[in-house]
Amino acid sequence: MQRRHAFATLAAAALFAIGATGAHAQGAKVKVGFMLPYTGTYAALGNAIENGFRLYVQEQGGKLGGREIEFVKVDDESDPAKATDNVNKLIKRDSVDVIVGTVHSGVAMAMAKAAKDSGTLLIVPNAGADAVTGPMCAPNIFRSSFSNWQPAYAMGEVAAKRGHKKAITITWKYAAGDESVNGFKEAFEKNGGQVVKQLTLPFPNVEFQALLTEIAAAKPDAVYSFFAGGGAVKFVKDYAGAGLNKNIPLYGPGFLTDGTLEAQGDAAQGMLTTLHYADGLNTPRDNAFRLAYAKAYKLQPDVYAVQGYDAAQMLGIGLGAVKGDVSKKAEFAAAIEKAKIDSPRGAFTISKAHNPVQDIYLRKVDGKVNQVSGVAVKGLADPARGCRM
CATH class of the missing domain: 3.40.50.2300 (Response regulator)
Incomplete structure (x- = not known):
């Protein structure tokens, strides 16, 4: 009798421990690793991407999918030779849930390979290398910017x-x-x-x-x-x-x-x-974004800030669908594929290869602005040649 009682007590304790672990995992922060250029030629671009991303998270009260966001940063120095080591620091050392990066296409290609091999979620907020959403495409790789x-x-x-x-x-x-x-x-x-x-x-x-x-x-x-x-x-x-x-x-x-x-x-x-962005869009969405960005950072936003902001929106859509459980990769991807992203650039969708399907604007230089003068092509989708997904 005593042995049966002891066994029941141990079983209950084990179940409690499992439940506590699950609850802790659900309540834990989502770790976002920024791998961006913070020094060198592209430093301003890296900072604008991070600013845009953080602005969207702040607008959501610091949480996406009900979970707080924790940030880890690595300077990729726009150096493809260091890219594999840098991305592995985030994946293996820092155990990030999602990587956001980068600007340089050569660095992004190494990041895409590491993400594909490890299954880590990757959102590319700039690099236009066609191969990222072409031959390197994967269910866990997304782009919030453009293809070249x-x-x-x-x-x-x-x-x-x-x-x-x-x-x-x-x-x-x-x-x-x-x-x-x-x-x-x-x-x-x-x-x-x-x-x-x-x-x-x-x-x-x-x-x-x-x-x-x-x-x-x-x-x-x-x-x-x-x-x-x-x-x-x-x-x-x-x-x-x-x-x-x-x-x-x-x-x-x-x-x-x-x-x-x-x-x-x-x-x-x-x-x-x-x-895919221009000055003078003058839509309520873009005007609100520009005002919020200027207030937060005392700077005018650019296309790079928009791409960072939309990377955070995409992460928010995915996390919302899986209630913050980043292990549900298929459901995460399906939610983003179905979504219409309410971007300052104008609403866009994501193709099956995970590249934006978006309006491309014709812009004319007028003084110090790239003034919108119409839409060159509506809803342009990259052909994603070589993507097998």
Whole structure:
């Protein structure tokens, strides 16, 4: 009798312990690992992404899916050589539930591989590498930004519809540049145009003079270029300095003129670019976001802040559906796939490959803003070539 009673007591204690562990897990914080550039060329982008993410969490009272959020940070230094070690610090050392990162496509590719191998949730808030939602696609990998193909393809349609027949492309010879010019070429040629030359120079070389001479001699109807940051500043100024902008319009994705207009000055005025965000959207959702961001950080938000904010929204949708239980990966993914994300950029959905299906805006440089001048392509979905999911 005593033995039976002792057994029952032990069984009850074991059940209580299991219940307590489950309750503790449910009440524990969700650990979010930011793997972003906090130093170097892209530091401002990394900070804007984190600011946007934190703003959404603050608006939800510090909780997503009923669970408090704890943050861990790693500076990825935009260095692909350190990427695997850095992402493994978050997965193995810090035991994060979800990783948010990054800006540099080369780093993002290493992160995607680690996430795929370990099953850790990954939300990419910038890097546009087509492969992240192409051959590297996985049920636990999501993107809140764009693929390199999307703004480029939209600009190819715009250029063709503006009556241009012959175009030259120019970019740095690296993955993002290649993917961008290929997206432009695909749409431009599908709509009756022809890319007559594809000019490249090594990254991050900014000696453009010989290539500008080549463009002047070829006399195309239009030029499509993919550069960002300091390279974008110098290219746009050199292009205008050579007098080419008077007769041959220069087009590009929004990165050509985002965060660079102050330095580009008069050289950029009137330029058209395509991107999934623009100045002057003037919707209640965007106005509220811009005001809240400016109040919180004493800064004006940009596309990177929007992408961080929407990464948090996507995490909130997934966690809400599984009541905070991050182990329910299939239900988490299904909720995001069904959702309409109420973004400052305009509502968007997520494709089966987990890339945004979104409007791409046509923007015109006016003073120091990329003013919206219409929608270049509505609801553009990346083709997700190579995705098997």
